[in-house]
Amino acid sequence: MSNQAHDALDALGDPTRRQIVEVLRGGPRAVGALAEALPVGRPAVSKHLKVLEGAGLVEHRPIGTRNLYALAPDGLDVVQRWLVAQWDTTLAAFADHVERTQQ
Structure with a gap:
């Protein structure tokens, strides 16, 4: 796994950060507006945004x-x-299994 993928998945491992990403799907927001939409305060939102920005998932x-x-x-x-690479590997393994069991 690349460092970028690792960083992004680590950042998304936190439920609050996933909520921030979901809120930002609706468009750009200020920290205060994000805090109003989440169960945490502005300082916590700012810390989560730094992690998301460091992982390349958000920008400001x-x-x-x-x-x-x-x-x-x-x-x-x-x-x-x-995710596509994981899925492709899984599908290839399944196809190999089906082929072996049919022989």
């Missing part, structure tokens, strides 16, 4: 005194590639 841009966070356009690509 300053707008005046606020930071708007959004999903990184290609952030989940590495996770998708990893």
Whole structure:
């Protein structure tokens, strides 16, 4: 597994971070708006956002005194590639098993 996939999956291992990603699917949000949608306060949301940003899953841009966070356009690509590789390996093993049992 690549370091990027490992970092992304580790970041998504936390339920609050998964909730943040789900909220951000609706569009960019400020930290305060994210905190209102979650069962944790602004300081905790900020810490979770740093982890998600470090894993390449979210990005931010300053707008005046606020930071708007959004999903990184290609952030989940590495996770998708990893999942596809796992699925392809599993399907190939299943196909081999079926072929062996039919012989």
